[in-house]
Amino acid sequence: MLTEVALTPQVFDPENNPDTEPWLGCISELGHGFFPRGGAPPVMVANLQDGGWAGEVKNAVGRITDHRARVRVQQLASRLKEIVIDRPSVNYWPDGEEGWANEAVASHKFEPIGRIVLTDGFGESYQPSAGKCCTLKQTCQDTFWEGIQSSGPVPMNIGQQVALLRPVCAHAHYLVLKLPHVRGSRDDETPFAAALFESAFRRSARFQPVQAELHVSGEGLQGRALTNTVSNIHSSLAQALPRGSEVLLCLRPRFIDRKLVAGILTKSAGQVLRAPRWAISFDHVARPHDNRSDATWSLIAPQNLAALAKDLDMNATSLLDRRMLHF
Amino acid sequence: MITKIAIENFKGIGERVEIPIRPLTLLFGPNSAGKSSIMHAFHYAREIFERHNLDADRTIAGGDFVDLGGFQNFVHDHKPDNVIRFRLDMDLREADAPEYYFPVATWRMFPAWSSGWVSVEIAWDDLRQRPFVKSYEAGVNEDLFGRITCERGEVVISKCEFDHPALMDETEEDEDLGVTPLEDLVHELDVEEFLAGDDFIHLLNQEDALPPCGRPLTIDHNWEAEPSFDPEGQRQPAGAIAELVGGLSQVFVGMADIARDELRRFYYLGPFRQKPPRDYTPPRFPDTSRWATGLGAWDVLHAAEEKLLDHVNLWMAHEVGLDTGYTLQRKGYVLLDEEGPLYSNLVTYRAFDEIEDLALELDQQPKRGQLVLANEAGLLLALQDVGEGIAQVLPVVVAALCPDASAVQIEQPELHLHPKQQAALGDLLIRGALGKPAKPIIAETHSEHLVLRVLRRIRETTRGDEPFMGIPVTAENVAVYYVQMKVGQSSLLSIDVDDKGEFVQPWPDDFFEIDFQERFA
DSSP states (O other), X not given: OOEEEEEOXXXXXXXXXXXXXXXXXXXXXHHHHHSOTXXXXXXXXXXXXXXXXXXXXXXXXXXXXXXXXXXXXXXXXXXXXXXXXXXXXXXXXXXXXXXXXXXXXXXXHHSOOSEEEEOHHHHTTOOOSSSOEEEGGGGGSGGGGTTOOSEEEEESOHHHHHHHTHHHHHHOSEEXXXXXXXXXXXXXXXXXXXXXXXXXXXXXXXXXXXXXXXXXXXXXXXXXXXXXXXXXXXXXXXXXXXTXXXXXXXXXXXOOOEEEEEEEEEEXXXXXXXXXXXEEEESOOOOSSOXXXXXXXXXXXXXXXXXXXXXXXXXXXXXXXXXXXXX | OEEEEEEESBTTBXXXXXXXXXXXXXXXXXXXXXXXXXXXXXXXXXXXXXXXXXXOXXXXXXXXXXXXXXXXXXXXXXXXXXXXXXXXXXXXXXXXXXXXXXTTOOSOOGGGOSEEEEEEEEEEETXXXXXXXXXXXXXXXXXXXXXXXXXXXXXXXXXXXXXXXXXXXXTSGGGGGTOXXXXXXXXXTTXXXXXXXXXXXXXXXXXXXXXXXXXXXXXXXOXXXXXXXXXXXXXXXXXHHHHHHHHHHHHHHHHHHHHHHHHHTEEEEOSSOOOOOTTOOOOSSOXXXXXXXXXXXXXXXXXXXXXXXXXXXXXXXXXXXXXXXXXXEEEEEEOOOTXXXXXXXXXXXXXXXXXXXXXXXXXXXXXXXXXXXXXXXOOEEOGGGSOHHHHHHHHHHHHHHOXXXXXXXXXXXXXXXXXXXXXXXXXXXXXXXXXXXXXXXXXXXXXXXXXXXXXXXXXXXHHTOOOGGGOOOOGXXXXXXXXXXXXXXXXXXXXOXXXXXXXXXXXXXXXXXXXHHHHHO
């Protein structure tokens, strides 16, 4: 599933990659892996130092004089903005590749980063205090890409499933979880929802707080049945969620699909807008007592995100009801 | 100014789509997805309000370029049972009050109107084998004012909100009582008597539900009773009826008139611009239909003030503009008959003996104007002698800068242009949409370079950089729509732009990824 990758800006710098051909080969490999044709990018790229990393990458690309190399690297660098997520700075402004590597490792200690990629020249001698560091040429090996995939089988265990979604839980500014069988019971999909939101709310104070939304099937729920169901869901979530957190519960007409849509908040003309960045389709999610051996999850391609986000609009007139649950 | 159009059952558009119009509205999408249908919807709307041409094939705005083919061709799915619906929302803050049409209505209603809308339903009449306006609605400040319907040839005001808050007369004492002048009138006229027990107000002298533009409604009334006079006893029965007619007309007809006037000044520039012939002569009367083929731009330039020509040249030649290397020059020629005495006197120098007479003679000869292009070396060239890109872009430049249009629709503004010039087109469209005079621009385009320039200007504005051309651009100024065809229907997806000049929603196709995929494949 989704994996977070940090790269030092020197990975894009011609001065740190004197062998042009192998360097461009690795850049192509990253391009293929990060942006599979027709599929969803299975990685997030850490924009270290509160986004200062992106500026350093831009400067590095600007130093490329070889036209062919410049076009190739610029193409990748310009598309990275679609998958970067800002990470708060930990150390002072990094000086050189060692500084950036140390920044990535220090940031990893706050919130794990799946891979930290360094240039070949520097990476071979670097001794990290934590984190999974590798050199640029290792990105051309299959081992680097293990577990980084747009779709695949996942174990039917709530803890393991939520762990796979940790990058989204940690970085999304908002999460919309759509599950059909949530009634507040211990045997339905409520425990999965609770665990997922718990993971999302459990983030460093340096990260932006998250808005959580749970869309459930509310067909036929009226009067007392509706009140009881909402109350049960609230009680079940309350056991997992920290005090002060909030979840918007949206009751929809009957549906059978399971989705998670997440993204970042951005401003446009004085309004805060939701920019969808990641979406996952689940054929099943784990329940506490589940007999299934596994499920298949797929990241949803970016070209389908806008329509999906529109479908999950919390202000949609098709919603049967919505309640803000306070904990 | 038209701020939104809603379309239903027109061409590829089945279910209702609403398109809010911003100063710069960009339509993207695959070929034949329905982008042009949106453009054509404006043309058809103009036909409806200007000429009551419901079975339109050729349109005024589309000129020689657009042929809608008649109702049965453009109704969605070609099913005559489908009802075409349009709604136009308008910003009335700078619109002229329509009350001059109906001076009898003396209440000052209009100042309270900040926006208004008209909505029409066009259906097929099986009996007469032609389309008719089945229903017409007018609204003020978002709320419905009234509806006129046409059923089996009977035209009635089937709904009217006499107590519409926007009709409150701020100058009248009744304001305190919350009674509108129209409500007051209806009460005074004893509406039940007035309507002779009917539920509706019947209308005469109109073919269907669309009110006659530019003239008041004609009410079929059966009113003979004495009205109750106001305390001063000043109002006369005939005057009261006329005032009611005036009031109803002011909203129903006035709103249609505003829509018509707005649509009349929509300039449409089609996707292929023609070069004027070498012996081109501009028409003596402006003809907006010539914009569809781009010739309208040449007509405007011929008659334009020097200032417009200077602006066009600045954009054509300056390095921060399109940098084409060409400027336009207006040349005037006197036509001389080779067989005539003046010509023979000139070639034999005899004419110069009487120099004052010569000037007079020359002034009386027929003249012709011609627009030519001058390249950087000063060589004058006819438009036929330069590259296609110049011929295609020049009408775009004129349309963007022309002060006469209320709005401009352009298909493929980037046609035949180099990528750098496509980016500069982004600035040109910004200038047209947000400069002075500003006019909304709706452009159908496939140009990534154009949209990237617009996004860059938004980013620069947010960052506080000196605005290019002194025109700040915000996310609010730009609307981007992606039109796509799904299961035989055009649908519209709004792609928001944030203050950082980035798209909020991911692009629905490979539009911005083609280069990447080609290079990394």
